[in-house]
Amino acid sequence: MAVTIKDxxxxxxxxxxxxxxxINKSKPVSPEIRKKVLEVxxxxxxxxxxxxxTLVTKKSxxxxxxxxxxxxxxxxxxxRGVEEIGKMYNYDVLLCSxxxxxxxxxxxxxxxxxxxxxxxxxxxxxxxxxxxEKVKEIKIPFVYLSRYTYEKDYPTVTINYLDAAYEMTxxxxxxxxxxxxxxxxxxxxxxxxxxxxxxxxxxxxxxxKRSEIIYLAKGKKIEHGYNVAKEILDKNSxxxxxxxxxxxxxxxxxxxxxxxxxxxxxxxSVTGCGDIKIASILRPKLTTIREPFYDIGAVxxxxxxxxxxxxxxxxxxxxxxxxxxxxxxxxxxx
Amino acid sequence: MAVTIKDxxxxxxxxxxxxxxxINKSKPVSPEIRKKVLEVxxxxxxxxxxxxxTLVTKKSxxxxxxxxxxxxxxxxxxxRGVEEIGKMYNYDVLLCSxxxxxxxxxxxxxxxxxxxxxxxxxxxxxxxxxxxEKVKEIKIPFVYLSRYTYEKDYPTVTINYLDAAYEMTxxxxxxxxxxxxxxxxxxxxxxxxxxxxxxxxxxxxxxxKRSEIIYLAKGKKIEHGYNVAKEILDKNSxxxxxxxxxxxxxxxxxxxxxxxxxxxxxxxSVTGCGDIKIASILRPKLTTIREPFYDIGAVxxxxxxxxxxxxxxxxxxxxxxxxxxxxxxxxxxx
DNA sequence: TTGAAAGCGTTACCAT
DNA sequence: ATGGTAACGCTTTCAA
Numbered sequence: 236m237a238v239t240i241k242d243x244x245x246x247x248x249x250x251x252x253x254x255x256x257x258i259n260k261s262k263p264v265s266p267e268i269r270k271k272v273l274e275v276x277x278x279x280x281x282x283x284x285x286x287x288x289t290l291v292t293k294k295s296x297x298x299x300x301x302x303x304x305x306x307x308x309x310x311x312x313x314x315r316g317v318e319e320i321g322k323m324y325n326y327d328v329l330l331c332s333x334x335x336x337x338x339x340x341x342x343x344x345x346x347x348x349x350x351x352x353x354x355x356x357x358x359x360x361x362x363x364x365x366x367x368e369k370v371k372e373i374k375i376p377f378v379y380l381s382r383y384t385y386e387k388d389y390p391t392v393t394i395n396y397l398d399a400a401y402e403m404t405x406x407x408x409x410x411x412x413x414x415x416x417x418x419x420x421x422x423x424x425x426x427x428x429x430x431x432x433x434x435x436x437x438x439x440x441x442x443x444k445r446s447e448i449i450y451l452a453k454g455k456k457i458e459h460g461y462n463v464a465k466e467i468l469d470k471n472s473x474x475x476x477x478x479x480x481x482x483x484x485x486x487x488x489x490x491x492x493x494x495x496x497x498x499x500x501x502x503x504s505v506t507g508c509g510d511i512k513i514a515s516i517l518r519p520k521l522t523t524i525r526e527p528f529y530d531i532g533a534v535x536x537x538x539x540x541x542x543x544x545x546x547x548x549x550x551x552x553x554x555x556x557x558x559x560x561x562x563x564x565x566x567x568x569x
Numbered sequence: 570m571a572v573t574i575k576d577x578x579x580x581x582x583x584x585x586x587x588x589x590x591x592i593n594k595s596k597p598v599s600p601e602i603r604k605k606v607l608e609v610x611x612x613x614x615x616x617x618x619x620x621x622x623t624l625v626t627k628k629s630x631x632x633x634x635x636x637x638x639x640x641x642x643x644x645x646x647x648x649r650g651v652e653e654i655g656k657m658y659n660y661d662v663l664l665c666s667x668x669x670x671x672x673x674x675x676x677x678x679x680x681x682x683x684x685x686x687x688x689x690x691x692x693x694x695x696x697x698x699x700x701x702e703k704v705k706e707i708k709i710p711f712v713y714l715s716r717y718t719y720e721k722d723y724p725t726v727t728i729n730y731l732d733a734a735y736e737m738t739x740x741x742x743x744x745x746x747x748x749x750x751x752x753x754x755x756x757x758x759x760x761x762x763x764x765x766x767x768x769x770x771x772x773x774x775x776x777x778k779r780s781e782i783i784y785l786a787k788g789k790k791i792e793h794g795y796n797v798a799k800e801i802l803d804k805n806s807x808x809x810x811x812x813x814x815x816x817x818x819x820x821x822x823x824x825x826x827x828x829x830x831x832x833x834x835x836x837x838s839v840t841g842c843g844d845i846k847i848a849s850i851l852r853p854k855l856t857t858i859r860e861p862f863y864d865i866g867a868v869x870x871x872x873x874x875x876x877x878x879x880x881x882x883x884x885x886x887x888x889x890x891x892x893x894x895x896x897x898x899x900x901x902x903x
Numbered sequence: 904t905t906g907a908a909a910g911c912g913t914t915a916c917c918a919t
Numbered sequence: 920a921t922g923g924t925a926a927c928g929c930t931t932t933c934a935a
Contacts, residue, residue, distance in 0.1 A: 239928055250906045255930060262931095265904060280706065285683045286623045287928035290911045295620065300664075306649055306846065311640040318639075318666055327684070330634075330664045332652055349619045350661070372614065457850060486850065493852045512640065513847050516791060516820065518827045573912055584922040589914060596915095599920060621912035624927045909932080918923080 238281045247275040258283060289351060298536060299347030299355040301331045301340060308511045309382060309528050310358055316532025317356060324540050326353075333359070341365060348373045354539035356532075361423070362386045376542040378535040382481070382509070382526070383455065384425050387552065390538060392531045394557040396427045396508075399524045400434030402559055403478055403506055408442055411568035412476040412504065415439070416448040416467060418488065419480040420455055428480045431508070435478060448474060452484055460487020468497070475503055475568060482507035482514050482523055489517070489564065500566035510560055519563035527555050572615045581609040592617060623685060632870060633681030633689040635665045635674060642845040643716060643862050644692055650866025651690060658874050660687075667693065675699060682707045688873035690866075695757070696720045710876040712869040716815070716843070716860070717789065718759050721886065724872060726865045728891040730761045730842075733858045734768030737812055737840055740893055742776055745902035746810040746838065749773070750782040750801060752822065753814040754789055762814045765842070769812060782808060786818055794821020802831070809837055809902060816841035816848050816857055823851070823898065834900035844894055853897035861889050 244251040249268060256262045257272045264272075275281075289295045298321055302310050318328050329352055331343040340359065344366060347355055354376035357366065360383045367389065370377045379389045385396075400417075407415050417435040419428035432449070439445050450467050452459040460483060467474060467488075479485035485507030489499050499505050499519055507514060510525040534553055542548045578585040583602060590596045591606045598606075609615075623629045632655055636644050652662050663686055665677040674693065678700060681689055688710035691700070694717045701723065704711045713723045719730075734751075741749050751769040753762035766783070773779050784801050786793040794817060801808060801822075813819040819841030823833050833839050833853055841848060844859035868887055876882045 241928080251929080252906055252908095252931085253904085256905090259930080263904065268904085282679065282683050284624075284685065284928055286620055286629065286685045287911090288930075289620045290618075290624055290913090290928080291930045293911085297663075304649075305639060305652075306642065306645040308640065308642070311645055314639055314664075315666065318664065319668075322665075327680070328664050329631075330648075330652065330662050331656075332649065334649075334653075345616065346661070349616050351618065351620045490850070490852060513850065516824070516847065517851065518824060571912095575912080585913085586915085586922055586924090587920085590921085593914080597920065602920085618912050621927090622914075624912080624929090625914045627927085904935105906935080907933090909930105911929090913927085914925105916923105916925080919921080 237284070238279045240281070240283070243272065243275050243279060243281050246279065247272045293351075295351040295353055296326050297329050297350065297352045298326050298539060299331065299343070299350070299352035300328050300358070301333065301343045301347070301355065302358040303333055303335055303360065305330070305332050308513065309509055309526070312512075312528035313358055313380060313532035313535075316529040316534075317536045318532075320533040321536050321540075326536070326540065337363065341369065344369045344373070348375070353543055354378075354536075356380060356535050356539065360384060362389060376539040378538055380531060380535055381427075383420070383427050384423070385427055385430065386425065390551045390553075392534045392538070392553045392555060394526055394555050396430045397434040397437075399508065399557045399559075400431035400478070400480075401438050402434075403508070403524055404435045404438035406559055406561070407476045407478060407504065407506065407565065408438065408445070410476070410504070410565060413445060413568075414448060414471065414474045415445065415476045415478060416450055416471065416474045417478050417480070418450045418452060418460070418463065418467070418484055421451045421453060431480050455481055455483060457483045457487040457490070460484035461491045462487070464488040464491035476565065477503065477505050479505065479507050482509040482511045482521060485521060485523070485564070486513070486517065489519075489521075499564050504565040506565055514560075515562065522562045522565040523560050525558040525560050527557070530555055571618070572613045574615070574617070576613060577606065577609050577615050580613065581606045627685075629685040629687055630660050631663050631684065631686040632660050632873060633663050633665065633677070633684070633686035634692070635667065635677045635681070635689065636692040637667055637669055637694065639664070639666050642847065643843055643860070646846075646862035647692055647714060647866035647869075650863040650868075651870045652866075654867040655870045655874075660870070660874065671697065675703065678703045678707070682709070687877055688712075688870075690714060690869050690873065694718060696723060710873040712872055714865060714869055715761075717754070717761050718757070719761055719764065720759065724885045724887075726868045726872070726887045726889060728860055728889050730764045731768040731771075733842065733891045733893075734765035734812070734814075735772050736768075736893055737842070737858055738769045738772035740895070741810045741812060741838065741840065741899065742772065742779070744810070744838070744899060747779060747902075748782060748805065748808045749779065749810045749812060750784055750805065750808045751812050751814070752784045752786060752794070752797065752801070752818055755785045755787060765814050789815055789817060791817045791821040791824065794818035795825045796821070798822040798825035810899070811837065811839050813839065813841050816843040816845045816855060819855060819857065819898070820847070820851060823853070823855075833898050838899040840899055848894075849896065855894075856896045856899040857894050859892040859894050861891070864889055
């Protein structure tokens with residue numbers, strides 16, 4: 236059995252109240268007694284039981300973090316943001332990964348609630364109605380984070396994807412590309428890919444020498460980009476640049492080209508969105524839109540902690556800046 | 570204020586003991602009362618407070634997981650293993666990342682202990698004496714996981730790196746390579762790179778037409794591989810294959826070659842160790858030793874849970890199988 | 904400045 | 920089968 240506050244109190248010859256006061260500095264304690272208690276604590280190796288503390292104070296210093304998959308690099312970066320900033324405020328992270336299992340998402344919402352977490356951050360591709368209701372029901376601070384869906388009814392942290400796509404398309408135009416294809420995802424509702432499409436269209440429209448070329452991949456992963464690349468090439472042999480709605484798609488496209496002796500960027504330029512870690516590891520280094528994943532996580536938990544402290548909290552959506560990273564997968568056309 | 574067991578008891582007109590019995594199925598309750606209680610629970614939306622439960626049962630169903638960096642792909646995979654298997658046994662994961670801060674490691678050991686976690690898994694590059702002592706002091710199940718250091722005094726899960734290196738070297742030999750270089754890390758104590766070096770040497774020695782060529786990188790990351798690649802080439806222009814002690818090093822080497830117009834595998838073969846996710850995404854796809862990171866995490870937590878249940882637990886070290894993944898960064902010599 | 908005691912939300916033991 | 924109550928380890932209020 237571990238050492239408790241009682242053991243300390245007894246050995247120090249004081250009441251447990253006094254011991255509590257010295258460890259919490261909650262009320263004045265005379266120097267001698269304080270010293271004595273500290274000595275005993277040290278001697279016994281006493282460590283307060285946080286569970287017992289939480290029970291009375293209602294503060295668990297725990298933030299629930301539900302994610303789809305921690306091995307997804309952009310999620311890992313967000314998690315890092317959450318964790319590092321959380322730790323600065325003494326908050327710890329209870330991690331739950333769903334790996335795409337919708338039922339698990341709900342299960343973890345309840346579980347985290349029972350574990351008395353003080354706030355929940357959900358990183359997933361979609362914010363379902365069921366979850367929204369649960370959020371209302373348990374009424375603890377909540378932030379939703381997604382790279383694929385926008386959500387205006389619940390607090391989130393994001394970048395302006397429309398502007399980003401617009402800028403990226405313009406960058407490609409400035410490079411002299413005429414036939415620029417956009418590769419997005421089959422549009423679910425509220426998909427960010429749709430939003431980016433708008434930005435792309437806007438840029439294309441402002442430039443009457445160009446016309447829209449749109450492709451949709453069947454998913455968001457490398458393999459989906461790989462699979463759709465052939466089609467793009469077959470149908471539009473005069474495409475000189477492809478703007479993909481995320482890095483994974485772009486990497487898939489580039490890999491397909493590599494495997495078929497098409498050189499990037501010599502033969503064709505490819506860009507992505509995200510700037511996940513490998514984007515700058517791959518050769519050619521990927522030109523892409525930098526999404527500040529770490530900051531997104533950091534700001535999300537910051538918002539929760541603010542709310543917990545009763546501080547005034549930002550309007551629902553927090554928009555962070557992005558940046559066009561110009562690297563080696565794009566080339567100026569003569 | 571949330572609904573408590575008392576509220577349920579009162580509304581159902583029974584004692585809290587009875588309510589406790591129905592939610593825990595710990596003792597028989599008459600069907601009618603049971604039904605009534607269930608109804609009230611549903612009506613009130615009652616959810617047991619796990620903190621209170623933990624306080625009395627001493628079971629937090631929490632496993633502490635201390636890692637260096639979650640955005641490190643191999644760690645992310647281990648974490649996934651830990652989490653998924655943990656969840657199967659109702660255990661949740663409390664995540665703490667140190668990002669290389671040694672002091673943080675110790676801080677989290679204590680923190681997790683105070684938070685009443687039932688076991689701790691530490692994934693880091695080194696198991697320091699200070700931590701070892703703490704492990705003894707808090708006496709809860711503990712497993713140490715590392716990809717760089719071997720540790721025989723504390724339970725760990727690993728592969729046989731010596732055998733793996735031996736096999737990989739032999740594979741290179743079978744491909745007809747004569748001058749095979751080994752690229753490892755500056756050997757700290759108990760480094761796995763040293764162990765792999767032994768495997769490499771063993772294979773080379775068994776083959777008298779070959780001699781050892783050994784290089785040491787200044788670190789374990791891509792950049793370190795990149796930086797040392799030039800040196801390898803300058804000093805040994807007749808090297809036709811490089812066996813790197815981890816994938817990151819191999820990727821750095823390949824990137825350096827790419828940037829300097831040396832073709833892999835046409836001009837030189839490169840292999841790694843780990844089989845981190847990007848190893849098969851990169852072009853050329855990396856020939857490497859597959860370390861079962863997911864399984865390592867899974868087995869680690871399984872061991873802890875076994876120990877918690879008082880089941881007989883494996884001898885300290887658990888050795889998992891590896892596999893040589895033959896891909897495109899190696900080529901047969903004529 | 905200190906101590907006694909109530910209370911946090913449960914489980915589990917002891918009665919009945 | 921059910922209820923009453925001590926106990927888990929702590930914080931906090933109330934008295935002294």
